[in-house]
Amino acid sequence: MTSETFPASINTVGELRASGHVQRDVRDEIRSNLLSALRDGRDPWEGIVGFESTVVPQLERALIAGHDVVLLGERGQGKTRLLRTLVNLLDEWTPVVAGSELDEHPYEPILPETLRRAADLGDDLPVQWRHRSERYSEKLATPDTSVADLVGDIDPMKVAQGRSLGDPETIHFGLIPRAHRGLIVINELPDLSERIQVSMLNVMEERDIQVRGYSLRLPLDVLVLASANPEDYTNRGRIITPLKDRFGAEIRTHYPLELVDEVDVIEQEADLVASVPEFLIEILARFTRYLREHPSIDQRSGVSARFSIAGAETVAAAALHRAAITGEEPAVARPVDLESVIEVLRGKVEFESGEEGREREILEYLLRKATADAVRANLGGTDMGALVTLLESGDGVRTGDRIPAAEVIAAFDDDPAVTELLEQLAAKLDLDEAEYASALEFALEGLFLARRIGKEPDERGRTVYRVDPEDLADR
Template sequence: MTQNLPRTAGELRAAGHLPRGVKTEIRENLLAALREGRDPWPGIVGFERTVLPQLERALLAGHDVVLLGERGQGKTRLLRTIVTLLDEWTPVIEGSELGEHPLEPITPESKRRAEQEGDDLPVKWRHRDERYAEKLATPDTSVGDLVGDVDPVKVAEGRSLGDPETIHYGLLPRSHRGIIAINELPDLAERIQVALLNVMEERDIQVRGYTLRLPLDVLLVATANPEDYTNRGRIITPLKDRFGAEVRTHYPLEITHEVALVRQEAELVAEVGDHLLEIIARFVRHLRESSSIDQRSGVSARFAVAAAETVAASALRRSALIGETPAVARPVDLLSVPDVLRGKLEFEAGEEGREDEVLIHLLRRSIADTARARFAGLDLRTLAHTVSDGHPVATGDRVHAGDLLAALPELPVLHEVAARLGAGPKDPVGRIASAVELALESLYLTRNLAKDEDDERQVYG
């Protein structure tokens, strides 16, 4: 794709190419996307009217940004999406350590090369994905990691300690003309945060005793959790002052957003209907509102994704055990979620020993809420009377979908139940059984049916 692009500084200058700052580049590309009606944030769900307008204003203003929010709210995903606002290809001096623009070198070495080689200075084209660097802030991060330090190898080659070319540049200078993201910024030691002050305001770096000024061109973005932001760790006040914008993220506000997010992110090994994803989404919402869950820790969107993948895996296991194909998840598969994913949640101290009880209760509420919404206005009494009058229905890990349906006579309400969940007469039997099982479970939860349970089967009667 870069074959016909200029290969020397002279060709680049003759082509009329003008260097521009990374923030200007992002601003102009974002404005172009907004004017053309293109989505500048592919894959970001649920932030359209809240987070994204704030972030767009910050980028248009040329501000460095810190995203503040609980775990699993998509902060890192959002930062990585900013890369799409960079030019797809940009010219750099071939062989330069910091990826400098051929017409604007900033290091002593590149300036010397530009002076010696002139218009013959070789040009290389760098893809935008190479202009994004990410660093997870850990307590052992050093100033040398972020800014730079003396390179003993270069000193051993015969250069003097006072020579700026003996510096080994850290991650920030190497992100020149790009984006640098620091995850969990408050976890950086305060003395390390001080090293960022010059980069953010004066746009230069200081390494030990060197009198070196590099006019760095970077967009610095960071993430932080509110708890870390205020208690366990903190962003020092001068550094907070240098961030132009602080944007609060949140969990999906709508059930449909949570379902869309799970559908987008989960790798499902079996078919999982939208009604089951809605149950999972409601379950996650109830967890986020429950006083039994430590809300300071939050309930990550990754919980919902993992729950959907667990339900799909349960359906695939049943398919392998009894030969049910294709593998289609049913409400009974939801029971695997609390056991498998309980460790992903933080409970309040007073809830010790009641974890399973809390999770099962909230899961049943989620099933009841979904059934009420999906079957609104539908009279299920015919189904309840049929099951009560001598047609018990069994389900479980070793119960075939065909056997579940065969236990019931032909009832018009069953066709309506299936249609409400998007299943037709010609669909796989597992899809129809999943709809019927949700209706049976809703009748049990509303005390219109009984249910006997053991390790392998549940029998509605």
């Protein structure tokens, strides 16, 4: 019998023993399945980007050692996403005692009621099967979390049914006992009050629970995982020393170290409602990285990956908004749509004290810097003199959040030199025809940032690229 196929024919503990099933605890399951994946060259961390040579090897060693783990890192570094992938290292199906409150293994019942049933029924004890997705529990730690939430408390309904207060069967189990034979993840662990953290000490070390002085001791089989923000760890809250000591591994996470990883995270996570050329994604990735380095930004708070993801989604939404108004098809984002990122997302960035009133100025500067870098990286060495020459003899090129792509293209009147340049841009940027206007705007913005052309708003609020912007007011 393998763990990869649902064993529908096995319905009693006798049939389970006859099948040759071998009981493994959670740590053994994870260790064995992780080692098998590594030997076979399979990636057990699907969807995790940027941690391949840093966080993942540390986590793998911790899991092989059978340690409980706490991940420390600023917001938006993928801590919860990483912890959620661990469920894939469990056996796909596992047997449990049918009707068990804690999903006990048929070979090892631990509750008084289940022990009685096992003694009475013997090999006829009924068995059910749980998928690994049902063996994962997650709790966001909040200051109002109680011991009853995590560990358990007396259930007044069971007392009302006639049981005495001293009866262990009057306990209503909390999240941690109910994660028996599975994973329990506590996000933002320092937000738990110290009194509540103390209630976890027995679970972490002795692997049992104590509720209101009951003598009930349950040998729990559970892997405890947690996440924490270092800023919360040192200020708003902290992990108490005895609990911290019980985690076998404390692993620091980080934001993507390479630009390509930042881009991959955006492309993987963003839900885009319109086409967004990759060079725009790259600009957002560079913008986010500059925010994480700038002294005016509160780096203790960090700049979440959600900022760049939301930025890409906002740019796509701006493109679809324009398409709905102008009727252009398909909806394709252009550099002009980047302006909406600052308007919508400025509240997602924490500034240092003393920067009041300069927030927009700082964001606009860093966005221009990111755009200039993207132009150099993608269009470096491209002769864009044809655009400058055309602008010298014309009225300029107008663009804006309500100007369709066809109008931007039409401004060049099928100039052969510009057409040839456009083909070069499309080849360099790997664009299709629907994205030509976006490429032209990208090139124009690059020329403006290189101070080869001017850029100003006209009387209708549209953006005008011209060689001689000083004459714009006289037109």
